[in-house]
Amino acid sequence: MEMLEEHRCFEGWQQRWRHDSTVLNCTMTFSIFLPPHYSATPPPVLYWLSGLTCNDENFTTKAGAQRVAAELGIVLVMPDTSPRGDDVADAEGYDLGKGAGFYLNATEQPWAAHYRMYDYLRDELPALIQSQFKVSDRCAISGHSMGGHGALIMALKNPGRYTSVSAFAPIVNPIQVPWGQKAFRAYLGDDAQQWREWDSCALMLESNETDAIPTLIDQGDNDQFLADQLQPARLAEVARQKSWPLTLRIQSGYDHSYFFIAAFIEDHLRFHAQHLLK
């Protein structure tokens, strides 16, 4: 592992690291925020998954999460959104290929060789964080848009792993919307039955009562993708049917950008802290 950057930030440290990923079969970069005094008591970790076109730096530089993470004593880990490098398959559009890994394991060519973001986030990255930094094993997960989808499926597919999950403008029902259908067809093939494995609405519908964890979703009502791609009310309806503890907040006037995330990230950090620091 090689440190690329380090900056003092709110008495803690913002760092950027490069490592060779066995799972993704390429070199990956992630960012991490270490709160002050983090070596005294191992702090819990909040994983943040970003949206289409992003890497680890969008959240790091735009969300302004470090002040409250420092106050609460939470480590923030920001992975990239896809495998990277010259050997890695890519596509023309911003919504497939590099920057658009959709946090799943691809089964189709040419993607299957590297696009295994689900396994990377489930196994390799947490093991690396545990071995290289002094952190506790308590963790939570959050994300934006494609990353909101990622956070929700990570939580739904791994009961007991995360104390809580939250999302900003998540793609909750990818199998029913253009972004998800395009990506899932490419990565997973034409059999739409296989896609359900990676769809929050489908996964929640099939979840057990004991799997439920506190869930917070914020959605701006001026988000240009709300009607065509996001529609968080679909997940809220499944949550109602399943008595899943989901709070969906519609935020008036907010769009899809990091200005929206910056406005509400403090609420999400405090929400996760209630569960992480118990």
Ligand SMILES: N[C@@H](CCC(=O)N[C@@H](CS)C(=O)NCC(=O)O)C(=O)O
């Ligand atoms: N209008 C964008 C669509 C992609 C987009 O809005 N990406 C969101 C996540 S889905 C984002 O966070 N972009 C990067 C940023 O705002 O820093 C494009 O065509 O590139």
